[in-house]
């Protein structure tokens with residue numbers, strides 16, 4: 041159970057401790073932050089409200105710890121990561137329980153998130169050993185005017201302290217997707233988990249503690265993002281920020297100093313359906329893509345752009361599937377569960393009411409109880425409706441009927457987001473042309489957008505992000521290149 045057994049030391053009374061200096065600590069603030077269960081709307085957990093002084097100490101000690109970690113052999117770093125991955129998977133049940141209570145993630149998906157996270161950590165260790173074990177050797181005579189008098193050796197070195205800020209929807213997976221690449225590359229880590237999801241993240245961090253990483257190398261500071269956020273992101277001791285979330289990331293990018301930033305932000309992933317598409321496949325993917333975890337996924341299908349000639353048939357197929365979605369508590373593994381906060385539910389409702397007022401066709405009746413919103417398909421959505429452009433992050437999906445492929449591409453590209461998109465057609469040539477024309481980081485052909493598998497590159501264009509994630513890209517991003525040049529007194533050409 042959460043906060044008991046192996047995890048008993050991470051809680052004090054009813055408040056979870058924060059992790060720094062290799063141990064679990066109470067904040068001197070004496071204050072805590074409540075975590076509201078989205079289903080019951082009652083406080084379920086509490087975490088420490090860390091002070092700026094505590095955050096400062098965590099960063100300062102991470103700086104020192106990183107220096108010796110960078111001198112730890114790569115195979116040893118990998119070994120510890122493999123150990124942490126195994127411990128994480130062993131304790132999937134209590135961590136998944138936190139995800140169910142804190143973010144109303146359906147029970148089975150919660151377990152999947154933890155297992156996937158363990159796999160990500162292991163893969164990262166293996167990939168790190170492969171790509172960080174290699175450097176480059178260059179000779180000078182390939183550049184005009186040079187003899188072979190210079191040998192250049194390049195290697196990848198760590199950046200220093202990496203600040204990791206994941207969002208609420210995958211607080212474990214999107215934390216380890218930053219922690220593991222940072223650690224294998226020789227960096228230290230300061231994690232600031234989201235408020236909803238903080239307790240799952242603290243349990244995950246305990247698995248790293250149990251694996252035996254050096255004290256001070258990893259810390260996890262809790263508190264409201266709006267209170268400790270700026271202090272963390274503008275701290276001179278931070279050498280890299282890896283952030284996943286919404287528009288907050290744009291604000292952070294403007295405030296951060298001259299350090300590498302990895303930003304994975306919001307999306308308005310479009311699904312273009314052509315006349316020749318397999319409509320059963322498209323409907324299945326639109327429902328899975330649009331409504332999994334109640335639409336609270338960065339890569340959820342957030343607008344369906346459907347050719348008018350197949351729209352009636354497709355909408356009917358989607359509605360038949362929507363009718364089968366179960367709605368209720370995450371403990372019962374329902375498909376649609378309460379959205380994360382009351383303010384999210386209010387925001388979603390605002391988009392729905394705007395669409396209603398402007399004449400969208402409601403395929404189901406709009407229904408809400410507390411944070412629980414029943415799945416809703418809105419047909420005949422037009423570009424003057426907010427839902428055509430904004431990210432609901434909830435179980436509401438707009439359908440815009442289009443009369444040409446160009447119209448679909450135009451709508452997709454007019455968005456300020458550019459995360460992913462997808463196209464359904466049996467014509468691979470057309471699909472490739474559309475993929476090239478869509479201004480998004482990834483285009484899926486004949487499947488819903490998805491972040492995984494976790495070693496695939498994952499990136500957003502425009503307001504959807506900076507840089508590229510995915511295991512290999514994250515490891516590379518969390519390193520810099522160092523070169524040593526050997527200067528010879530006379531040219532030397534290898535004769536074999």
Ligand SMILES: NC(=O)c1ccc[n+]([C@@H]2O[C@H](COP(=O)([O-])OP(=O)(O)OC[C@H]3O[C@@H](n4cnc5c(N)ncnc54)[C@H](O)[C@@H]3O)[C@@H](O)[C@H]2O)c1
Pocket residue numbers: 205206207208209210232233234235264265266268269270273284285286287288289292304305306307337338339431433459500504505
């Ligand atoms: N592109 C991706 O990879 C990806 C993946 C998942 C979610 N998302 C996006 O995340 C959003 C939903 O997640 P969310 O509601 O947790 O996002 P959010 O931007 O509200 O919060 C993200 C994180 O930032 C922290 N934070 C808040 N204010 C801060 C500040 N001033 N300084 C530093 N940190 C601060 C939060 O505590 C949280 O940990 C959606 O827009 C979704 O599309 C993107």
